Amino acid sequence: MILEVAILNVPSGMENEFEAAFAKASPIIASMKGYISHELHRCIEAPNRYLLLVRWQTLEDHTTGFRGSPQYDQWKQLLHHFYDPFPTVEHFEGVLQYHCSE
Structure with a gap:
């Protein structure tokens, strides 16, 4: 499993609009192969x-599949205009996972 990580900075005052757009965009990414x-x-x-x-x-599945798809164009139209500055996206793979036993 690969973990995609991005810090998204949105202009102040646009948080509610961004969150609504993100909710609308969520089914797009969720429909992708490997998601x-x-x-x-x-x-x-x-x-x-x-x-x-994003896992x-x-x-x-992320870099070629999603980013190379027509669905990514829809994702960009809904969300990319909110980012200031545009985010750096990094990918991580698991090393250790620990959970509380309670």
């Missing part, structure tokens, strides 16, 4: 900053 799950988190200290986590089966 596992995604999460969007809002920063407490900077409410216009978000953390996007993919392989790196290529």
Whole structure:
């Protein structure tokens, strides 16, 4: 499994509009081959900053499959105009996972 990570900075005052657009865009990414799950988190200290986590089966499912698809154009139209600056996207693979036993 590959974890895609992006910090998304949205202009102040556009948070609600961004979150609505993200909810509309979510089914697009969820329909892609190799997609596992995604999460969007809002920063407490900077409410216009978000953390996007997307789980993919392989790196290529994201970089080639999703980004090379017509669906990615729809994703971009809904979301990319919110980003200031445009985010850096990084990919991670698991090393250790630990869960509380309670």
